[in-house]
Amino acid sequence: MDRSGPIRVLLAKPGLDGHDRGIRLVLRALRDAGMEVIYTGLRATPAHIVKAAIEEDVEAIGLSSLSGAHETHFLEVSRLLKQEGAADVVLFGGGIIPQQDVDQLRSAGFEWIYPPGTTLDKIVSDLTSTLRPGTKRSGGH
Amino acid sequence: MKGEDQPPTRWTQHCWEPFVSDHPERLARFQTSSGTPVDPLYCQDEESPGPGEFPFTRGIHPSMYRGRLWTMRQYAGYSSPQETNQRFRFLLAQGQTGLSVAFDLPTQIGYDSDDPEATGEVGRVGVPINTIDDLDQLLSEIPLESVSISMTINSTAPLLLALLLALAKRRGIAFDQIRGTLQNDILKEYIARGTQRFPVEPSMRLVVDVIEYCSKEVPSFYPISISGYHIREAGSTAIQEVAFTLANGIAYLNACRDRGLDLIQVGRRLSFFFNAHNQLFEEIAKFRAARRMWARICRERFQIEDDRACQLRFHTQTGGSTLQAKEPANNIVRVTIQALAAVLGGTQSLHTNSWDEALSLPSQEAARLALRTQQVLASESGVTDTSDPLGGAPFIEYLTNQIDDGAMAMISDIDERGGMLVSVNDGYIRRAIEQSAYEAQVTRDSGESTPVGVEEDGAIPEAPFRVDASIEQQRKQMLEKYRLQRDDSAVESALLRVEQSATGSDNMIPVLIDAMESGCTLGEVSRRLAAVFGESQDHG
Numbered sequence: 001m002d003r004s005g006p007i008r009v010l011l012a013k014p015g016l017d018g019h020d021r022g023i024r025l026v027l028r029a030l031r032d033a034g035m036e037v038i039y040t041g042l043r044a045t046p047a048h049i050v051k052a053a054i055e056e057d058v059e060a061i062g063l064s065s066l067s068g069a070h071e072t073h074f075l076e077v078s079r080l081l082k083q084e085g086a087a088d089v090v091l092f093g094g095g096i097i098p099q100q101d102v103d104q105l106r107s108a109g110f111e112w113i114y115p116p117g118t119t120l121d122k123i124v125s126d127l128t129s130t131l132r133p134g135t136k137r138s139g140g141h
Numbered sequence: 142m143k144g145e146d147q148p149p150t151r152w153t154q155h156c157w158e159p160f161v162s163d164h165p166e167r168l169a170r171f172q173t174s175s176g177t178p179v180d181p182l183y184c185q186d187e188e189s190p191g192p193g194e195f196p197f198t199r200g201i202h203p204s205m206y207r208g209r210l211w212t213m214r215q216y217a218g219y220s221s222p223q224e225t226n227q228r229f230r231f232l233l234a235q236g237q238t239g240l241s242v243a244f245d246l247p248t249q250i251g252y253d254s255d256d257p258e259a260t261g262e263v264g265r266v267g268v269p270i271n272t273i274d275d276l277d278q279l280l281s282e283i284p285l286e287s288v289s290i291s292m293t294i295n296s297t298a299p300l301l302l303a304l305l306l307a308l309a310k311r312r313g314i315a316f317d318q319i320r321g322t323l324q325n326d327i328l329k330e331y332i333a334r335g336t337q338r339f340p341v342e343p344s345m346r347l348v349v350d351v352i353e354y355c356s357k358e359v360p361s362f363y364p365i366s367i368s369g370y371h372i373r374e375a376g377s378t379a380i381q382e383v384a385f386t387l388a389n390g391i392a393y394l395n396a397c398r399d400r401g402l403d404l405i406q407v408g409r410r411l412s413f414f415f416n417a418h419n420q421l422f423e424e425i426a427k428f429r430a431a432r433r434m435w436a437r438i439c440r441e442r443f444q445i446e447d448d449r450a451c452q453l454r455f456h457t458q459t460g461g462s463t464l465q466a467k468e469p470a471n472n473i474v475r476v477t478i479q480a481l482a483a484v485l486g487g488t489q490s491l492h493t494n495s496w497d498e499a500l501s502l503p504s505q506e507a508a509r510l511a512l513r514t515q516q517v518l519a520s521e522s523g524v525t526d527t528s529d530p531l532g533g534a535p536f537i538e539y540l541t542n543q544i545d546d547g548a549m550a551m552i553s554d555i556d557e558r559g560g561m562l563v564s565v566n567d568g569y570i571r572r573a574i575e576q577s578a579y580e581a582q583v584t585r586d587s588g589e590s591t592p593v594g595v596e597e598d599g600a601i602p603e604a605p606f607r608v609d610a611s612i613e614q615q616r617k618q619m620l621e622k623y624r625l626q627r628d629d630s631a632v633e634s635a636l637l638r639v640e641q642s643a644t645g646s647d648n649m650i651p652v653l654i655d656a657m658e659s660g661c662t663l664g665e666v667s668r669r670l671a672a673v674f675g676e677s678q679d680h681g
Contacts, residue, residue, distance in 0.1 A: 016246035016262045018335015021375050021462075024575055025582050041679040042335050043258075067246055068501070068608060072261025098501055098604030116466045116499050117595050119586040 003059060007131050010058040012040040012049045014073035015065060022094060022116075023064040029120035033128070046076035053081070053089055059131050060090040062123075070097050070105070078108045090130060094118065150184075152191035157181055160193060160203040167207060171526040179526040181207055185533050192487075192528040196436035198429050198541070199529035200487040201452040206525035211483075212490035213515045214291060214456065218243030218268035219502050220612050222278035225268040229283060231505065235512055239321075240283070241291040241492065243267035244301075249336040251297045251667025254616035264612040266502070267293075271662045272623055273311065276304045285314050290321035291366075291456070291490075296338040298325040299347050300663050303653035306359070310658065322363040322412055322456070325351050328389045328561060329368050332570040333375035335679070338667065341566055343674035347649065349396050354650035356406050363412040365393065366456065373416035374462050376578020379427045380544055382416060384551035385561075385570055387434055391552070392561040394443055404443055408450025417479035417486075418460040424479070425531055426540030428455070428486025434545055457483035458492040464499040466601045468594035472496040477514055484524055485531055491515055501604035620662070627660035635659035636669050643673035 011027055013020055020042060030037045038056050040049060053061050061081075063074055074093055081087055093105065094114035102113045112126055128135065149158075171179040181204055182191050190196065193203030202208060215232055217240075218225045229240055244267040247259035253271045254263045263269055270276050280290070285308070294301045302323055309319055327344040330337040337344065348365065355364035369377075369386035377385065390411070397407045415431065417424050435453035439445040459479035464472045473496045480493050493511040495503030503511070519525060531537045555564050564570050584590050635656040642652040656666050 015260075016250055016252075016258070016336075018246075018330075020335060021578050025579060028575075028579055043679065067262060068265035069261035071610070096499070096501065098607070099601050100603050100607075115601050116464075117592075119597075120582060121586060122597075 003131070007035040007060065007127060008056065008058040009035050009037045009060045009062060009127070010040070010049065010053045010056060011037060011062045011064070012044045012052075012077075013042050013064055014044055014046055014049060014077065015067060015069040016043055017065050017067035017069065017095075018042055019066040019095075020064070022066075023062070025120060026062060026064075026094070026123055029124055030127070033124045035127070046073055046080055049077055050080040050084055050086070054084060054086055058089065060092065060127060063091070063093040064095050065093070065097070066095040068096070070095060071101060074105055074110065075108050078110070081109075090127075092123075092126070150187045152182065152184070152187070152194070156191055156193050157203045161208070164204065164208050166204055167209070171207060173523065179523075182528050183530070183533070195440075195448050195451060196433045197452055198433040199532045201432070201454055201489075203528075205487060205528040206484070206519075207528070210519050210525060211488055211515075212239045212289070213237050213512060213519075214239040214241045214490045214492055215508060215512055216241040216243050216293065216458065216492050217508065218245070219266075220264040220268065220608050221615065222268055222270065222275045223281075226279055226281050226283070228505070228508070229279075232508070232512065233283075233288070235509055236516060237512055239289045239291060239490065242270075242279070242293065244292070244294055245269045246336065248301075248663060249294060249297060251300070251338050251663060251671070253620060253662050253664030254613065255620045256664050260613075263616055264608050269616055270301065270304065271620060271664060272660070273304055273307050273657050274623060276308050277311070280308070285309055285312060286318040291324075292321065293324045295324055295327050295330050295334070295336055296344060297663060297667060298323050298327075299351050299650060299653055300657070300666055302351055302355075302364075303650060303657045304663070306650075306654050307657040310654075316359045317361060319359055320361045322366050323351060323355075324368060324414070325365040326368045326389065326414075328392060328565055329371055329385075331565050331677070332372065332385070333377075333574060334371040337677040339671065339674040340677050341562060343643075343670075344677075345392075345396055345562070346646075348393065349400050349402075350648045350650055352393075352397060352407060352410075353400060353402055354648055356402065356410060360410075363410055365410075366412045366414045367393065368414040370414050370416045370458055372574060373418065373460065375574050376462075376581060377574045378577050379418070379420075379423050380547040381551065381573065381577060383427055383431045383434065383544060384548035384555075385574075386413065386415070387431065387438060387548065388552050388555045388561045388564075390435065391438060391442065394439075395560075398443070404445050405447040405450045408439055408443075408445050408447065411454075412489075413453055413455040415455055415457050415483075415488075416460050417457050417483045418463055419475055419478055421478055421482050421485075422531075422536060423540055423544075424482035425486045426537055427544050428457075428483070428488065429529070429532070429537070429541045430544035430548065431455070432487070433541070434548060454489045456490040456492070457486075457488040459483070459494045461494055461498060463592075464494060464496070465592050465595050466499040467596070467599040469496055469499060469602060471594050472499070473510065473514070476511065477518075480514055480518055481522075481524065484518055485529075487529060497605050500602065501606045502608065504605040507605065623660075623662075631659045632661050632665070635661050636665060639666055640669045640673055643670055
């Protein structure tokens with residue numbers, strides 16, 4: 001389904017990890033780029049994340065984990081999305097994710113896994129070019 | 142200066158000589174590779190305070206590292222108590238001089254390994270410790286009476302203290318023999334680190350319970366480590382790191398004073414924890430400024446006359462957020478610069494990060510290299526031979542003043558807003574840190590401050606270390622067995638006493654020790670505390 005208007009994104013911290021510097025930076029960059037962003041705050045469960053994504057009718061979900069629990073939580077979010085018939089929601093993630101795990105996450109439906117050092121611009125332009133192809137970026141920095 | 146052809150200075154006579162007669166220096170003489178003698182201190186103005194003299198800008202001890210090197214204390218913990226015990230014993234065998242326990246997130250927030258909330262997190266960023274048996278295994282064959290133990294634990298700090306003391310009783314070790322540090326700094330959790338469990342007010346009561354109990358019963362223990370480390374990791378500037386850390390320190394001293402504690406006794410057992418990033422001179426100046434500011438705060442705000450109680454003693458860890466995932470061996474150089482800053486800034490203990498930590502928990506080889514970095518600085522570089530070697534350099538003194546002025550202005554601003562508790566609760570501090578993090582990211586993304594070797598298309602190596610995922614299952618079985626072997630009625634009545642104590646106002650530590658001795662788990666006790674105190678919420 002093609003959509004127009006602002007891109008709607010849910011950002012979430014699954015698990016118990018408290019490192020939220022990265023996700024808060026992404027939150028700000030996406031908002032600055034004109035997107036509508038909902039952030040769950042710390043310690044969101046996969047069930048809560050998927051429920052919120054459906055209720056808020058988002059087109060993309062971004063997950064962050066720096067504690068090594070990404071396998072458990074990221075895969076569970078992907079599984080629940082499929083179960084709820086919402087597999088068209090674009091998934092992306094970031095944090096301390098070993099290279100060895102990236103392929104597995106990609107085949108579970110994660111479009112992008114962003115390592116430390118990713119620029120905010122890259123994340124904004126990936127989302128924009130995928131969800132609003134052909135549109136010009138507005139806002140941002 | 143004590144050069145033989147010079148008359149003794151005021152500092153030498155009144156500060157250094159009396160000190161070294163009780164605390165001899167490590168070597169009979171200190172000299173450069175060319176044989177040039179090195180004095181304990183160099184100064185331009187004999188009247189200005191030297192190391193060991195209020196306000197301690199140049200260091201808290203008169204002879205600094207000529208007397209005793211800093212404690213090399215590497216933070217470690219993962220997987221299980223047994224595996225972490227192996228890593229501890231390895232590090233001690235390599236010459237490490239203190240232990241520092243990293244707990245997993247469920248332990249830090251108060252969940253047992255078999256709690257649904259702990260799924261995926263067990264043993265990941267640290268070791269799970271839920272019972273007295275867990276702690277006994279973690280410290281197996283490690284003598285509690287001679288190795289000091291630092292514990293990075295905050296919302297559940299009173300529970301880990303209770304476990305440690307319950308273990309001391311089990312091993313027949315008197316409480317006054319126990320040495321170490323409890324982080325127990327809850328305020329920075331809400332603003333930077335994110336392991337808070339309870340709301341601010343009951344959490345502050347627990348912080349003071351720990352300080353009060355230790356000042357009476359565990360006198361050689363440091364019951365709090367007021368931490369700027371995580372504030373900086375969350376994105377603050379160096380000046381904000383000092384300002385917010387000392388503002389938290391003020392909040393704790395206020396709480397101790399309100400409890401009626403003796404601030405001299407409290408002040409002598411306070412410790413601090415700072416970050417060290419790459420900008421060498423700013424970091425050195427930061428440590429000097431923090432010492433001077435804290436001494437002034439203790440004397441002027443709290444009227445603490447005792448000099449020792451005004452000393453800012455601190456641990457340093459090199460900056461995790463400065464590590465790069467691309468070309469990660471370059472991190473060895475970054476860590477070396479940061480460690481040098483900590484030593485030139487007069488740290489009391491130091492953790493050097495491993496080069497592979499932007500990829501995963503450190504491998505054993507990388508952990509050894511990190512420790513070796515400290516040992517090279519200590520034994521081969523000569524930076525330990527005179528106190529505050531950069532003191533008096535115009536650039537360093539200028540930066541020290543700038544940090545002092547800038548951070549004092551921020552503290553005044555927090556005072557005007559009603560203090561740190563208000564500013565933590567209303568999100569003011571978080572927003573300030575976030576703004577700095579954003580500005581740093583924009584500068585970096587624009588190419589103005591790109592780290593070396595991190596081109597966009599560079600490859601990221603595979604993670605060198607993985608935690609075995611089967612640990613969660615093993616822990617579940619272990620806890621099931623533990624729960625079957627204990628006296629259920631003793632556990633239940635101990636938990637009831639925890640709840641009653643939480644609703645009252647008496648110091649909770651004795652009841653918590655009793656609960657741990659009765660076989661309660663960390664998760665069970667935390668749940669009862671949460672039932673009384675409520676749960677802290679992060680709304681994003």
